Amino acid sequence: MRRFFAIVLTFIMSCSFELLAIESKKKSGDYKTVIFERVTERNEKAFSILVPKGWITEGGIIRINPLEQGGPAQSIAAKVDFSVKRKTEDVVLHWLPEILFCDASKTIAGQMGLFPVGSNYNGMPVYPLMSAGDFLMQFIFAQLHPQATDVQITEQRKSTKLIDRYQKQLAQLQSMVQIPLDFSYDAATLTITYQEDGKQFKERLITVIEDMGQIGAGMWSNKETFLFRTPLGEFDDIEPTISVIQGSIKVSPEWLSGEIKGQIERGEIALKTQRYIQDVDRQILENRQKTNAEIRNEMFLTLTGQEEYVNPYTKEVELGSNEWKRRWINGNGDIVYTNDLNYNPNQDDLLKRTDFKISEVRPR
Numbered sequence: 001m002r003r004f005f006a007i008v009l010t011f012i013m014s015c016s017f018e019l020l021a022i023e024s025k026k027k028s029g030d031y032k033t034v035i036f037e038r039v040t041e042r043n044e045k046a047f048s049i050l051v052p053k054g055w056i057t058e059g060g061i062i063r064i065n066p067l068e069q070g071g072p073a074q075s076i077a078a079k080v081d082f083s084v085k086r087k088t089e090d091v092v093l094h095w096l097p098e099i100l101f102c103d104a105s106k107t108i109a110g111q112m113g114l115f116p117v118g119s120n121y122n123g124m125p126v127y128p129l130m131s132a133g134d135f136l137m138q139f140i141f142a143q144l145h146p147q148a149t150d151v152q153i154t155e156q157r158k159s160t161k162l163i164d165r166y167q168k169q170l171a172q173l174q175s176m177v178q179i180p181l182d183f184s185y186d187a188a189t190l191t192i193t194y195q196e197d198g199k200q201f202k203e204r205l206i207t208v209i210e211d212m213g214q215i216g217a218g219m220w221s222n223k224e225t226f227l228f229r230t231p232l233g234e235f236d237d238i239e240p241t242i243s244v245i246q247g248s249i250k251v252s253p254e255w256l257s258g259e260i261k262g263q264i265e266r267g268e269i270a271l272k273t274q275r276y277i278q279d280v281d282r283q284i285l286e287n288r289q290k291t292n293a294e295i296r297n298e299m300f301l302t303l304t305g306q307e308e309y310v311n312p313y314t315k316e317v318e319l320g321s322n323e324w325k326r327r328w329i330n331g332n333g334d335i336v337y338t339n340d341l342n343y344n345p346n347q348d349d350l351l352k353r354t355d356f357k358i359s360e361v362r363p364r
Contacts, residue, residue, distance in 0.1 A: 034241055036248070041082065046255040050248035051084055052241060058083045062097065064123075071123025073100045073219075077263055084245055090199065091238060093245060096140065096225040103129045106218035129211055129220050132158075132188035136205045140225065141192060148194040154202075159187035162208050162224070182213035193232060203229035308362040317362050327359040335359075 036050040043060035051057060059081045064074040079097035086092075102124040104110025104117075110126070119126045130139065133156055141148075166185045174181050187208040194201055207225040230238045307322035313331055320327055324337035328345050330353055336345045345356040 034244075036244065038248070044078070044255060045252060046078070046259075047249055047251045049084070049250075050245060052086075052245075054087060056085050056087060058085065066123060069123040070120040073102075073123035075123070078259055090201070091228075091230045091234070093228045093242060094144075094226070096222075096227070098221050098223055098225070100124045100219055100221045101127050101129075103127070103218040103220060110218065124219065130209065132186040132207050132209045133190060135209055135222055136188060136190045136207055136225075137192075139222075140205060140207070140227070141190075141203075144227075145194065145196060148196050151192060151194040153190060153192055155189070155191035157189050159189055159206065159208075162187035166208060166210070166223075179215060181215060183216075184211045184213065185209065186211075200232040201229050202232045202235040203227055309359040310362050311359060312357040318359070320359070328356045329359045330355045330357070 035053040037053050038048050039051045039057055040048045041060040042057075043062070046061045049057070062079045062081050064079065066072040066075040069075065077098070080095050081097045082095045084093040100123075102110075102115070102121040104115040104119075104121060104126045105128065107115070107121070109115055110121075115121050115126045117126055117128065127139075137153070141151075145151075163185045166187075170181060170183050170185075185208060187206070189204065189206045191202065191204045194203070205225075205227040208223040210221050210223055212219045212221075228242050305322055306319050308317050309320045309327050310316070311318050311329060313329070320335070321337060325339045326337070326341060326343075328336040328338070330345075334353070334356075336351075336356065345351050346354045
């Protein structure tokens with residue numbers, strides 16, 4: 001099942017670079033001449049992009065080592081952490097990687113308090129599900145600009161077009177699989193002004209939040225997370241250049257083919273791991289329920305002066321008194337209680353029976 005999700009992630013990645021070019025509103029006016037050069041992503045040559053002459057690029061395709069991450073969740077699909085910058089680095093376009101999170105409150109282990117916020121669950125950071133706007137502000141902007149001051153959100157809006165696109169893709173995926181998919185989506189754009197290192201900037205951020213619903217058991221992720229920032233007074237003038245850069249992405253067909261194949265293989269491994277973890281969660285819950293039941297049962301037996309004994313003939317558990325050290329029973333159901341550990345009713349001439357057996361206390 002997971003492999004279908006991973007393949008979809010790759011195809012989404014191939015079209016995500018055009019996101020803000022579609023959503024941005026170009027301003028009319030005259031612009032100076034801009035010369036663009038096509039640059040290939042360095043790490044895996046996964047894509048190429050047009051960059052204004054003299055600008056620089058950083059990062060590219062990244063791979064997460066599951067051994068270092070604490071699980072395979074982040075290692076199925078390639079991730080993009082890629083920036084295009086003016087040499088002065090005051091103008092930046094940044095595509096941020098998709099991260100799989102886990103809302104542990106929706107897992108058995110989390111409900112038992114085993115995975116607090118900030119911990120790691122199968123390679124996923126444990127955080128409650130966030131709205132797209134909250135994720136951009138609290139998770140992305142706060143981490144990228146910890147020293148920012150005079151922060152003001154000048155615009156925040158929901159992106160219904162993006163939500164509709166993902167819902168259509170989900171409908172297509174649903175037609176391929178037999179398991180109901182109750183995924184839900186939220187998408188938002190934030191425009192923020194702030195000061196950093198004595199300079200004023202304007203920054204626009206956008207993301208899609210995918211909640212994988214019941215089948216995801218608390219998993220959620222950010223998709224198509226992108227931002228660009230400029231000095232405050234240059235935002236409108238540079239926006240057309242930003243649009244050209246975004247719309248120029250060309251994904252390598254050879255790389256994409258290999259990535260899909262790799263995702264299928266890695267997805268099968270991750271699926272087996274996830275099933276194992278879910279089975280462990282189930283065993284933890286069952287053991288906790290059994291332990292709690294035993295505690296309640298012990299309290300009941302103590303309060304009522306009883307004990308649970310195993311009938312050696314029927315193998316059934318029977319309630320009996322806990323006031324004696326030993327309990328004997330015969331085939332007719334006759335019972336003898338005694339504190340004399342040397343006493344054997346089979347040797348008692350008054351009883352004239354030889355079929356008494358010790359009825360042991362039920363093993364705990």
